[in-house]
Amino acid sequence: MARSLPVxxxxxxxAVLHVDQAVVALxxxxxxxxxxxxxxxxxxxxxxxxxxxxxEAEKEAQGENADSEENQPETRQRTRRRLIESLPWIxxxxxxxxxxxxxxxxxxxxxxxxxxxxxxxLDAQPAWLIVTRRGGRPRAWLNLCPHQGRPLNFAPDRFLSxxxxxxxxxxxxxxxxxxxxxxxxxxxxxxxxxxxxVGESEGRIFATDPA
Numbered sequence: 341m342a343r344s345l346p347v348x349x350x351x352x353x354x355a356v357l358h359v360d361q362a363v364v365a366l367x368x369x370x371x372x373x374x375x376x377x378x379x380x381x382x383x384x385x386x387x388x389x390x391x392x393x394x395x396e397a398e399k400e401a402q403g404e405n406a407d408s409e410e411n412q413p414e415t416r417q418r419t420r421r422r423l424i425e426s427l428p429w430i431x432x433x434x435x436x437x438x439x440x441x442x443x444x445x446x447x448x449x450x451x452x453x454x455x456x457x458x459x460x461x462l463d464a465q466p467a468w469l470i471v472t473r474r475g476g477r478p479r480a481w482l483n484l485c486p487h488q489g490r491p492l493n494f495a496p497d498r499f500l501s502x503x504x505x506x507x508x509x510x511x512x513x514x515x516x517x518x519x520x521x522x523x524x525x526x527x528x529x530x531x532x533x534x535x536x537x538v539g540e541s542e543g544r545i546f547a548t549d550p551a
Contacts, residue, residue, distance in 0.1 A: 441546035444471060444538070450478060450545055453518075455499035455507060457483060460547055469536055469547065470499065470507065474518055478545050481521050481533035485509045492516075 444458045456471045458480075468483040470492060483491045487509065493499045494510035502508055506524070507516040514526030521533040537548040 441539070441541075441548060444469070444545045444547055447540050447543045447545055452476065453505050455501065457493055457497040457499070458547070470533070471538065471545065471547075472507075472518055478538045478540055479518065479521075480536040480538040480547060482536060484534070485511065485514055485528065486523065486531035486533065487512055487514050487526070487528040 442460045444460075445456070450456055450471060450473050452473045454472060458469045458471055459466055460469065461467065462482075468491065469480045470483045471478060471480045473479070483493065485492050488511070490509075490511055492507065492509045492511075492514075500508040500510050502515060505518065507518055508514070509516075509526070512527050514523050514528050516522065516533060517524050521535055523529050523531050523533075539546050539548075
């Protein structure tokens with residue numbers, strides 16, 4: 341399901357804050373390291389000059405830190421600008437629909453070879469599924485016959501099947517193979533039902549929302 345815009349805005353806001361903190365830390369680290377190296381070199385080569393050179397090095401370090409602090413707003417503005425330019429892409433990724441499992445029924449309510457009807461939302465519209473179990477594995481298709489686009493069942497949650505337990509459309513007798521969903525006899529032979537991904541976990545049957 342699409343994530344709400346407040347959640348997206350909150351995530352982007354925190355991303356900006358983290359970038360700001362990283363920029364400040366990096367600037368301070370770059371400013372402090374050269375100053376520290378110079379202090380070390382001057383200590384090795386200028387003991388004779390006493391505290392004067394140390395004070396001078398400290399002033400230089402403070403000056404570089406001040407320059408870095410002055411440059412931080414400009415660096416942060418560039419970083420913010422890049423984030424803002426990337427915002428449409430970030431919003432697209434975060435709000436892109438994500439397939440999430442939709443609970444259909446407890447696993448013990450779908451017997452082997454049984455055909456059941458369940459509802460979910462497809463493209464924000466209600467849709468009905470035909471769900472069965474073959475070889476212990478749940479299978480599902482949209483409950484729309486490819487012949488005329490009508491539901492296959494003759495009553496809610498009631499389907500016809502032949503002697504081989506193949507699914508039969510109640511309107512014009514199209515016969516569908518329960519392993520492939522393909523029509524093997526009738527007015528829409530070789531056409532196929534639209535399959536929907538389903539799975540079983542922790543004693544429950546789930547469908548993947550195709551919206």
